[in-house]
Amino acid sequence: MTSIFGNLPTVAYEGPETHNPLAYRWYDKDRVVLGRTMREHLRFTVCYWHSFVMNGSDPFGAPTIMRPWSGRDGLDAARQKADAAFDLFRVLDVPFYSFHDRDVVSEGATFQESVSNLDAIADVLGQKQDETGVHLLWGTANLFSHPRYMAGAATNPDPEVFAYAAATVKHCLDVTRRLGGANYVLWGGREGYETLLNTDLGRELDQMGRFLNLVVEYKHKTGYTGTILIEPKPKEPTKHQYDFDTATVYGFLKRYGLENEVKLNLEANHAQLAGHSFEHEIALASALGILGSLDVNRGDPLIGWDTDQFPNSLPDTALALYYVLKSGGLGNGGLNFDAKIRRQSIDAEDLVHAHVGGIDLCARALLVAAGMIEDGRLARHVEDRYAGWNSARGKALASSMSLEDIARDVAGRSDGPQPKSGRQEYLENLLNSYF
Amino acid sequence: MTSIFGNLPTVAYEGPETHNPLAYRWYDKDRVVLGRTMREHLRFTVCYWHSFVMNGSDPFGAPTIMRPWSGRDGLDAARQKADAAFDLFRVLDVPFYSFHDRDVVSEGATFQESVSNLDAIADVLGQKQDETGVHLLWGTANLFSHPRYMAGAATNPDPEVFAYAAATVKHCLDVTRRLGGANYVLWGGREGYETLLNTDLGRELDQMGRFLNLVVEYKHKTGYTGTILIEPKPKEPTKHQYDFDTATVYGFLKRYGLENEVKLNLEANHAQLAGHSFEHEIALASALGILGSLDVNRGDPLIGWDTDQFPNSLPDTALALYYVLKSGGLGNGGLNFDAKIRRQSIDAEDLVHAHVGGIDLCARALLVAAGMIEDGRLARHVEDRYAGWNSARGKALASSMSLEDIARDVAGRSDGPQPKSGRQEYLENLLNSYF
Amino acid sequence: MTSIFGNLPTVAYEGPETHNPLAYRWYDKDRVVLGRTMREHLRFTVCYWHSFVMNGSDPFGAPTIMRPWSGRDGLDAARQKADAAFDLFRVLDVPFYSFHDRDVVSEGATFQESVSNLDAIADVLGQKQDETGVHLLWGTANLFSHPRYMAGAATNPDPEVFAYAAATVKHCLDVTRRLGGANYVLWGGREGYETLLNTDLGRELDQMGRFLNLVVEYKHKTGYTGTILIEPKPKEPTKHQYDFDTATVYGFLKRYGLENEVKLNLEANHAQLAGHSFEHEIALASALGILGSLDVNRGDPLIGWDTDQFPNSLPDTALALYYVLKSGGLGNGGLNFDAKIRRQSIDAEDLVHAHVGGIDLCARALLVAAGMIEDGRLARHVEDRYAGWNSARGKALASSMSLEDIARDVAGRSDGPQPKSGRQEYLENLLNSYF
Amino acid sequence: MTSIFGNLPTVAYEGPETHNPLAYRWYDKDRVVLGRTMREHLRFTVCYWHSFVMNGSDPFGAPTIMRPWSGRDGLDAARQKADAAFDLFRVLDVPFYSFHDRDVVSEGATFQESVSNLDAIADVLGQKQDETGVHLLWGTANLFSHPRYMAGAATNPDPEVFAYAAATVKHCLDVTRRLGGANYVLWGGREGYETLLNTDLGRELDQMGRFLNLVVEYKHKTGYTGTILIEPKPKEPTKHQYDFDTATVYGFLKRYGLENEVKLNLEANHAQLAGHSFEHEIALASALGILGSLDVNRGDPLIGWDTDQFPNSLPDTALALYYVLKSGGLGNGGLNFDAKIRRQSIDAEDLVHAHVGGIDLCARALLVAAGMIEDGRLARHVEDRYAGWNSARGKALASSMSLEDIARDVAGRSDGPQPKSGRQEYLENLLNSYF
Ligand SMILES: [Co+2]
Ligand SMILES: [Co+2]
Ligand SMILES: [Co+2]
Ligand SMILES: [Co+2]
Numbered sequence A, B, C, D: 001m002t003s004i005f006g007n008l009p010t011v012a013y014e015g016p017e018t019h020n021p022l023a024y025r026w027y028d029k030d031r032v033v034l035g036r037t038m039r040e041h042l043r044f045t046v047c048y049w050h051s052f053v054m055n056g057s058d059p060f061g062a063p064t065i066m067r068p069w070s071g072r073d074g075l076d077a078a079r080q081k082a083d084a085a086f087d088l089f090r091v092l093d094v095p096f097y098s099f100h101d102r103d104v105v106s107e108g109a110t111f112q113e114s115v116s117n118l119d120a121i122a123d124v125l126g127q128k129q130d131e132t133g134v135h136l137l138w139g140t141a142n143l144f145s146h147p148r149y150m151a152g153a154a155t156n157p158d159p160e161v162f163a164y165a166a167a168t169v170k171h172c173l174d175v176t177r178r179l180g181g182a183n184y185v186l187w188g189g190r191e192g193y194e195t196l197l198n199t200d201l202g203r204e205l206d207q208m209g210r211f212l213n214l215v216v217e218y219k220h221k222t223g224y225t226g227t228i229l230i231e232p233k234p235k236e237p238t239k240h241q242y243d244f245d246t247a248t249v250y251g252f253l254k255r256y257g258l259e260n261e262v263k264l265n266l267e268a269n270h271a272q273l274a275g276h277s278f279e280h281e282i283a284l285a286s287a288l289g290i291l292g293s294l295d296v297n298r299g300d301p302l303i304g305w306d307t308d309q310f311p312n313s314l315p316d317t318a319l320a321l322y323y324v325l326k327s328g329g330l331g332n333g334g335l336n337f338d339a340k341i342r343r344q345s346i347d348a349e350d351l352v353h354a355h356v357g358g359i360d361l362c363a364r365a366l367l368v369a370a371g372m373i374e375d376g377r378l379a380r381h382v383e384d385r386y387a388g389w390n391s392a393r394g395k396a397l398a399s400s401m402s403l404e405d406i407a408r409d410v411a412g413r414s415d416g417p418q419p420k421s422g423r424q425e426y427l428e429n430l431l432n433s434y435f
């Protein structure tokens, strides 16, 4: 039996001029850019959650997207889904995938059955990885869909839910390690509150700190060398989520002594919901030393919820990748499409178009970003702007002088500092010239 | 010559039934609530910036509010303004005021002249404090209005601006100490960026950390015992401000080793602009041990900029004060009206109405919040919800067990945890019953 | 068999001092306010959709709220649901309910079967109405949940969907008329677009105009005397919805000649999503002569999607009802709770608490609003502000003078008009004194 | 004396490869695209308001941008400003400019003096127009900056303000006609309310309708053939503005019988503040027959106020121009840069960079949009999607059948309509392939 993508050939690079919608116009995987192939830079990742689980439903509508495994539980459906998944990976020629435990196989009636379900499908996935050379970018546990987690997992008022979540993460981490996952992700979709009226915020933060420390200790005990990642999101599904944004998670990691142990999986859509640009979150995580991996799916700036759309803005994506390149790349991380097709995109081919477009956009954005790096004018402009801090005077201000020293010095001068143009419009034009 | 409020009597408490718009209906300053007078709890503060500097202008309109000192610089105008200010404090019968250096007297042509202007008016203010018994809640330096600060003060690319700002803060801190200010505030209105294209974000954060450490060292050296406060705001005037919100500033303080030295001055309007409720910011700062003082001015939930309106929502303010009371009160802090009258409120009396309404609302909110504390049902509900964590089992999960211990334990059970109602609607009704 | 509310007594008025959470503190149904009973003013309506269909699911989580009829189709489940519904109406002592066709009974395998399902349950509902004296405020057809409507109902690119929707509305209108429904509502949840790229906006508006004209013609032909209502919403589920807000729908009605035929069902949450206050939408609809009925469920100002929460803000609701009273009341309309309990509110009792709180809040708000009307100071202030327009001069400006006349007149004067205070803070204080 | 741009040569087209920041890379004015030159299509317009009046101030900061005429009133300063303005037009080689009366010369002490000031500078401008061949795209009166307008111009509670505004518009329209202005614009920055508490919304709408009718009558009486344009904006400076968006203004025009007399000047930034994309507003105005002219300045999607930045997004601008081209172009209208340089862009050259970047971006966007039109795939896709409506069956549904006819027909069929993919991702990829 062929998969739902069974009759599609592998998408190939045909160059910018092609009119073939199922060809890559920019993604030429072995092309070397700044010393690495595009494949190595971008580490494209298809995500099970959105590509094989989402069904087009929304708060006002029934599912519209029907797959052979839709509505079916158990291992048979899981195998059929895995066949389709790896067939899509083949069609797209991507090197990575990612999953939640519940994406790859349904939960069992008991904890033990859930464990055994996941172990069984992990064997299937491992075999397919071996056969295809596709790798696992990260695994994660779904600690938000089941009713038991409705009031949080680690931050649940009921310690038994904390325990259940901890046991689930242990097993999912085991499976991720076994499958060679490069990272393990935690997204705290229910770690937050609906109303402060029933919430002890300080206690919940401590529970979350404890939980993460348990995970990190276990990682070291098992010798797992992947990176532990937290994925920030400010809200949705809960009204307030504790992992609000990069800066918030940084403070949390510092508070619980984990800033050298955990990095971030940043999502473009979540950045926007928190009031930030994607490049802001990347540049900040980079400055704080906690940049891990990216979910490149975008939101809609006019919409207040997580639309998780495939990226389609070249300027936005190029800027994001520029800061990634400046940060030295993503290391263990990659570009994950935590993106779903629209409710009306009901054909299997729509899923292929979506990924082809997303891959091609990111590839083109990489070329733009690499061009910006090579050209160097932008970076030089920034360096020059701060040049004063590299002088002896700047260094003294930054280190040895006391406030009285500085005040005495300023009082002794006859003039104050003069404003200099920030040249924003010139720089925006320069940026546009790279596209 | 009388001040612009010269013919107004001191506003007195007349009780809820009065129709006199210039009476307090709820603020009965010596009434004892939870063991302290309302005056001691609330520490109402009139702010110079909005009350005596703002003139009704907006980005599309010229000033509409004309005062005798409008458009005049120098000490004469400053004295006239101070007369009006202390006359308003008398009319309102408030115990505190607050100011930026530039609010109380205009900047001089040189740094030295600015220093001497501020020293001169500080003498006037000190004398008025002595005469009236009004105290200074906090002083602060305006490091955002002058063109020299257009690209930041501490975070300016030009080290000379950093120096100028540092010298200015030193002097303003000296003056604040001399006037017995209970706190010293830093608001980083230009500490942020307009575009990442011309910004080195990591470097600027380091500059800001350095700056704050200079201030804290100087505070200790001079034996000043007031509290250093940062006022978070996510954006406006700059596109992105580094002191985004409570969580962000907490991470910043941890990064630069200052989490035990600096607290927060939280503003309701800024909380909203950051995507939070005011009570969230208060509860979080309280949990993190950095709750300092409050600017109680509200925003408009349908407006995307800082409208700085006088508080008028009893539910919102009561919730805010409930979390303040739970946190043990504000200590050195107080309730500051960092609030401005509307562009069309051009009469001096409008400023009085605005404060009377704000004071009365907060007083009424205090009574509601105290009632909630005394009643205890809300707090008990929260405690009960987390009761499991106080059991031996809960304590083991929170401290001694490893991830494997927990997983082994969960795997050995035949059932999972059961969801329990969060009872949000019941609690919201309970809350409304306190009003 | 008892319903899920079977052991609850009817909620009774006990006055503001009661601590009984299942009593009314303010809703004293026969109390006369401004010449009508509270029951007549408020016309409280329980809605089937949220109260008996919603299951606590969200885009990231499975259902949490389980009812005896959950997951079951057909007439047996529908009867059981109806029993519970009318039992809730009894517990709450409300005079009205509202429904979509698909709420009261599941869709059949064919159009004919859907029709016969609805007819059958309508007989049950009619009998229950007779037995209990509960009336139908409005019926409506769900033209948004089924996949066939994913690209719109009236505005679908496929005319067969238009036809299917039209036939469905005809039948649902027939049923509503048979059950004595006071209104018939149209909510165009899918009448909009996800992307302009695949949309002919002008054509779709014409389709929607045609559809509404068909409905209005049929209403007249059948002699139905209820009011046809459109419920505006700016977005969600679609990115852009054509019935954006009051002003937009007014323009649409004018374009298609329907401004005297159709009124609006305004929802507080939808107002907020469109960038308006609820009172704005009410006051505008009143000014335009198209105020029909209200969905009083609120949103969360910090959340960008339709949370459909029970109202809990006394100030907001009192202002809304003030403008309703000024408009002469709602006529055929009522106060509908298009509101759902939170995902964590999984007990049947939570649904009762939610309604009791909502009813009580609106009742209290009515008392406040009526007090504002009786007091009259607010209205007088507004009248006085515009008094100049009632002078001979004002009337001439408003009617007889030409632009040249006016210009000549202004040029002949030596001074311009003087600004007068808008007194916003005074008025906000006055408003707060009514609470 | 040379102007502040005096040493700059006219910016010339050098093609995409140039590194000269003061050259056009895409704007090749005489290049023919779809049968018209780029100059004819785009009708670039420099606006006095932002380019020669704005000084970099913001609600928290003093002016930063100093020009020779800054802070000076009267005709000398106005002439100096006009010299600089026309010199910038020369440098940029643009065909049009636009102004408010108060931009070109300061207000006088009396109405008569204001009139004579404007007449005097209009003579200067007319002469410069003759000398340079630069034309006036539109004139407008500033009815929002002066304190007299703080509570509205046409919608002021004081009829004398209405009269003053009317007289001012009459004169400004006279001047615009005399200078050959292609359009006359009305932007109702203060036509709205700060609080409903002091506002009679219905009365104010009538005042606004009356005002606009006066203007239209006068236009016809004088034989002026330019287009009257309203510029919608939802809020800022007022909390709510009556000209909220395209749909709202359409309803207003219909209400006051002006839908064939008045068109819209749409601004990208205002579209965003109203919750719309720019292309939505354009497509809707086109469908409603009221598309007039464009202010192409953008906002920042993360910022809640009018940043009025020069356009820099190729995808957004190309889509906007695609809908303009589909609508047959702008006729009398043009592309106006109602855009200001940033507070930190203090050099005269920054203003040139800003315009060069904006012009080039729009030119490039025109090429993309024209390519989309010529390629035709996108338009064909939309046509095909609605093809069913062109069949006999579709036409009957759209015109002759009654609701009963349709219902009978649907009931007679054995199957319902089938959903078809909306192909959004395919179309988004197609769109990106045009860039
Ligand atoms: Co997301
Ligand atoms: Co994600
Ligand atoms: Co503020
Ligand atoms: Co403040």
Ligand SMILES: [Co+2]
Pocket: C267, C269, C270, C306, C308, C338
């Ligand atoms: Co809703």
Ligand SMILES: [Co+2]
Pocket: C231, C267, C295, C338
């Ligand atoms: Co509704």
Ligand SMILES: [Co+2]
Pocket: D267, D269, D270, D306, D308, D338
């Ligand atoms: Co604008």
Ligand SMILES: [Co+2]
Pocket: D231, D267, D295, D338
């Ligand atoms: Co504009």
